Amino acid sequence: MADDIAVRLDRVTKRFGSVTAVSEVSLQVRRGEFLTLLGPSGCGKTTLLNLVAGFLEPDQGEVYIGETRVTQVPPFQRDFGMVFQNYALFPHMDVFENIAFGLRMRKVPKGEIQSRVEEALDIVRLGGYGARHARELSGGQQQRVALARAIVIRPQVLLLDEPLSALDKNLRARMQVELKEIQRRVGITTIFVTHDQGEALSLSDRIAVISEGKIQQLSSPDEAYRNPENSFVASFIGDINRIPARLVEVSGDEVAIAVGEARIRVPKARCHASRAGDPVWLFVRPEVLEPVPEDTENAILGTIYAHVYQGAHIEIHVEAGALGTIHLRTRDDGVMARWPVGARVGLVGDLGGAMVFPRDSRD
Amino acid sequence: MKRQPFFYWFTVPAVVLALAFLASMGAIIQYSFRKHIPGSLDVGPVTLENFERLAHPLYFSVYLDTLLLSLYTSVFTLVLGYPLAYVMVRARSRWIKSTVLIVSIVPLFTGEIVRTYAWLNVLGHNGFINSLLLGTGLLDRPLQMMFTPFGVTVALVHFSMPIMVVILAAAISHIDTDYEKAAASLSANPIKVFWKVTLPLSTPGIVSGFVTIFAWTLSAFATPQLIGGGKVNMVSNIVYQLGFASFNFPFAAVLSLLAVMLTIVLLLVIYASTRRLEKMSLH
Numbered sequence: 001m002a003d004d005i006a007v008r009l010d011r012v013t014k015r016f017g018s019v020t021a022v023s024e025v026s027l028q029v030r031r032g033e034f035l036t037l038l039g040p041s042g043c044g045k046t047t048l049l050n051l052v053a054g055f056l057e058p059d060q061g062e063v064y065i066g067e068t069r070v071t072q073v074p075p076f077q078r079d080f081g082m083v084f085q086n087y088a089l090f091p092h093m094d095v096f097e098n099i100a101f102g103l104r105m106r107k108v109p110k111g112e113i114q115s116r117v118e119e120a121l122d123i124v125r126l127g128g129y130g131a132r133h134a135r136e137l138s139g140g141q142q143q144r145v146a147l148a149r150a151i152v153i154r155p156q157v158l159l160l161d162e163p164l165s166a167l168d169k170n171l172r173a174r175m176q177v178e179l180k181e182i183q184r185r186v187g188i189t190t191i192f193v194t195h196d197q198g199e200a201l202s203l204s205d206r207i208a209v210i211s212e213g214k215i216q217q218l219s220s221p222d223e224a225y226r227n228p229e230n231s232f233v234a235s236f237i238g239d240i241n242r243i244p245a246r247l248v249e250v251s252g253d254e255v256a257i258a259v260g261e262a263r264i265r266v267p268k269a270r271c272h273a274s275r276a277g278d279p280v281w282l283f284v285r286p287e288v289l290e291p292v293p294e295d296t297e298n299a300i301l302g303t304i305y306a307h308v309y310q311g312a313h314i315e316i317h318v319e320a321g322a323l324g325t326i327h328l329r330t331r332d333d334g335v336m337a338r339w340p341v342g343a344r345v346g347l348v349g350d351l352g353g354a355m356v357f358p359r360d361s362r363d
Numbered sequence: 364m365k366r367q368p369f370f371y372w373f374t375v376p377a378v379v380l381a382l383a384f385l386a387s388m389g390a391i392i393q394y395s396f397r398k399h400i401p402g403s404l405d406v407g408p409v410t411l412e413n414f415e416r417l418a419h420p421l422y423f424s425v426y427l428d429t430l431l432l433s434l435y436t437s438v439f440t441l442v443l444g445y446p447l448a449y450v451m452v453r454a455r456s457r458w459i460k461s462t463v464l465i466v467s468i469v470p471l472f473t474g475e476i477v478r479t480y481a482w483l484n485v486l487g488h489n490g491f492i493n494s495l496l497l498g499t500g501l502l503d504r505p506l507q508m509m510f511t512p513f514g515v516t517v518a519l520v521h522f523s524m525p526i527m528v529v530i531l532a533a534a535i536s537h538i539d540t541d542y543e544k545a546a547a548s549l550s551a552n553p554i555k556v557f558w559k560v561t562l563p564l565s566t567p568g569i570v571s572g573f574v575t576i577f578a579w580t581l582s583a584f585a586t587p588q589l590i591g592g593g594k595v596n597m598v599s600n601i602v603y604q605l606g607f608a609s610f611n612f613p614f615a616a617v618l619s620l621l622a623v624m625l626t627i628v629l630l631l632v633i634y635a636s637t638r639r640l641e642k643m644s645l646h
Binding site: 053055075077081084090091102 | 539542547552559564
């Protein structure tokens, strides 16, 4: 196999009783890449990570780390480092011993252990903290010790299991930047598990969006945001409005869609439904829509329901009857005065980036 | 927070118990300073001569034997109980878990005397072990196990096992398996994981299990009485003989008092060392 692949999953399936957690997933992680497994809880992303680590064994399929098939190899003989959600720093050892643990287990010579632990501490900017105890450190510092412990053994792949979720919001943002910076500097292949699409977008080289044990889309963050391949990805990544509509006609480069009373045109390339008359979902980002007088031609009609002031922008919730609540986002402070709560409003926007996906009748 | 006088009433049972203990301790202390009048249940004037009798080497050896028996019992109970507790907590199969649970806990629900009699049937000259060894021709004379420290220790270990297993299981179940996974991710094989992570992290359970069994064996009575048959004497047995055969309540009180002191000193030592362990950040 190609030697630029660090981890390969080949049609891997894992069941727990009658539940299929992972279903025939194939995935190749490139050397040096930061790949994120993104999905809601219970989607199978953590199971996938545990299959790579060897804490779980697949029912079908094969797992490779580097060139080696490791499907039946126990975790301690696999070449990976891992940062756990709660860090799992050994409470009976100081920071130095925590980081040295993996080197000792791998029988690295004593003198080298000393220098490599110090080097790892420097990488995570905790030089001089070796003699501290884990519980004397802040959450962010514990996080960095856990990271140092995982990378000091220079594994082929680094596995991160929601490592930022235990931190508060500000610290999380700082650690995101730092994590990405360290990963790039060390150049280590990384598989990152998270349910936070913001984290996934900002950290990843590629994102695998996972739902119901399957990879829904594997692409760059930009692609996943702009060109979601299905309605699950569209609704999971970024804030978006999902509006029920009907495909009216396909003509030339455009399709026409009926949204309530309004008739809207969307580029054909953005439409994944094919037959006129099909029920569809129209996906529109809130920043694309703008409020206009309700008599504007082909505007989606509704009533202003709430203003949500967010500092940098304002979110306006519009109640649009059978279409549900539609959100729009603007930086224009004047909007609140011009469109008070309770006012009738029309919504229009440049729908060149909107998406249309088929809608099951049960949806 | 507003005080709720109502809740103070819940301490009534504890106060009653504490008073009962205080009264009996008071009685023991009081008896220990009174002169023994042979052939009478009454006691004479205040004296210190009961304490002087302690200097007799016989009593020193009884205390030493008792301490040694307690030590052996706690060590063997720990060594045998740990694997049981570990399997009970960590086994994947529920069937194995419940089997171990039942095997280790059920003895708790049979009385001490019943359990000890069961051991008579196993250790005796015509007991299970000797019948087996004689029957298969491995021995030509029965092995002497009754009335030996060995026999007493075996029975005491069995007697203490449920408590040890429960204490250890509680400690082991508190160890987050992520620590063990983390160790495995750092190339530690299962044996290393156990020695470097699981065992050190279960130290609090090991200490409290050891202390509990030690203190509990220190006051053992029925088991050494029946299996030891007067040849293996622990402090309680001597106290019993003095009190109920010679009616020498004052000296029996002195021996009991010393045993209580010993237990208190022991608990203090252990308490101090657990505090040190806690400082090493072992929860």
